[in-house]
Amino acid sequence: xxxxxxxxxxxxxxxxxxxxxxxxxxxxxxxxxxxxxxxxxxxxxxxxxxxxxxxxxxxxxxxxxxxxxxxxxxxxxxxxxxxxxxxxxxxxxxxxxxxxxxxxxxxxxxxxxxxxxxxxxxxxxxxxxxxxxxxx
Ligand code: CTP
Numbered sequence: 510x511x512x513x514x515x516x517x518x519x520x521x522x523x524x525x526x527x528x529x530x531x532x533x534x535x536x537x538x539x540x541x542x543x544x545x546x547x548x549x550x551x552x553x554x555x556x557x558x559x560x561x562x563x564x565x566x567x568x569x570x571x572x573x574x575x576x577x578x579x580x581x582x583x584x585x586x587x588x589x590x591x592x593x594x595x596x597x598x599x600x601x602x603x604x605x606x607x608x609x610x611x612x613x614x615x616x617x618x619x620x621x622x623x624x625x626x627x628x629x630x631x632x633x634x635x636x637x638x639x640x641x642x643x644x645x
Pocket of ligand 1: 516517518519520525526554601602603604624625626627628629630631632633
């Protein structure tokens with residue numbers, strides 16, 4: 510059985526999130542998703558997520574091509590998360606291109622980077638929604 514693991518915040522769930530998860534699932538037999546905790550997201554992106562970690566986990570785990578979800582508390586623990594889930598493949602968005610190649614030296618796990626869906630991001634949705642709110 511080939512286990513694929515991917516990570517992300519997945520706040521304000523959008524089609525870019527859907528597509529990368531679907532593509533990741535097609536690369537193996539089981540897809541496990543590490544969802545950034547609220548605290549980790551604040552550290553990474555300097556803002557609190559709109560949806561709580563519990564809500565984001567609930568949304569991701571309800572997708573038919575996602576088999577398991579866990580909370581990611583620390584970026585430094587990536588290798589341990591991969592080991593504990595018996596990962597064979599780590600999939601990251603190409604916004605992280607090259608940044609996790611070191612994993613291959615620590616864990617028996619391949620690493621690939623998939624292209625992002627153009628023209629959509631959580632940040633952009635929040636900005637647009639904020640603009641609508643301010644102009645209302
Ligand atoms: N992703 C994607 N295509 C997009 C947006 C995100 O493939 N248009 C992927 C990212 O590469 C990552 C995963 O979805 O693998 C989760 O990304 P996340 O950072 O949660 O989403 P963003 O929309 O990029 O969020 P933000 O704008 O806050 O950075």
